[in-house]
Amino acid sequence: MASRMDPLSLEVVELIGTVVGRYYEEYERAAAEHSLTGAQARVLGLLSLEPMPMRRIAQKLKCEPSNVTGIVDRLEARGLVERRPDPADRRVKLAAPTPDGLTTATALRDSLNFAREPLAELSADERRVLRDLLRRMLGS
Amino acid sequence: MASRMDPLSLEVVELIGTVVGRYYEEYERAAAEHSLTGAQARVLGLLSLEPMPMRRIAQKLKCEPSNVTGIVDRLEARGLVERRPDPADRRVKLAAPTPDGLTTATALRDSLNFAREPLAELSADERRVLRDLLRRMLGS
């Protein structure tokens, strides 16, 4: 039972919850700055790393493929993304960022302030410790 | 520019992004287990700590009060929450969990496994260090 967790672990979970809240808030703010919704920003960010089929976007977002159709539709309508045929399989449509989309994706990454402000509180040594603890927590 | 951030900070941000993703996933899963949406689970969780006016729920969720109306409507329709008059101000409606709502909120907290699994990797000492780093990062 979570209610039997020790107070220390409970506090850590509480703190992580706060981090999650701030991160999301910051992400939505950065997306809105570019007139994008959070979902649109996430898809554009994904595609800026590597074009991919609609289905794979759905897997990354953990949602139904039919949902991705609408999100990519809106990004395409704004000229940030385009659908290309997959030469190897005519069923597949590869979503890829346009030059405009790439620019927006980069600007979006740069305006995601979350990192700077909170991490500035920590020294390099502390950041290393934090990195190692997070790595172990995530089992990487 | 975020792109000029040092590699260490970039990695920490990346790791935090992963934590955020897993936490959200886990939260939605736990909510769905009780046939609740994420938003409904968040409101029920809030109210289980302390009944509060609609307006304050909106402030906590950082959304418009009109949005809260619908979410509380659905929780009320399921008998998990009730609206009570505020004796001090007849404009205000206090949302409070029913006994059923409290039970569900507790079950929800207990089924939120996020904490256990990842934190189990860390010793008590390490958890203390993590707590202190997160506290400082969040400026509490």
Place this chain on the structure above:
DNA sequence: CGAGTTACTTGACAATCTCAAATATCTCGG
């Protein structure tokens, strides 16, 4: 008392999400 503010709801609309069904294409056994 009355003007202005505050709390909540309602209605219209957009975006996100799910599910079921339709279409086009691929794959593989026979």
Place this chain on the structure above:
DNA sequence: CCGAGATATTTGAGATTGTCAAGTAACTCG
């Protein structure tokens, strides 16, 4: 090679979440 079944995407219906503007009721204060 052909046809059955699987796969990729889209479409359409419907629920939920979110915004904004307008409406109603109740409070506050000069």
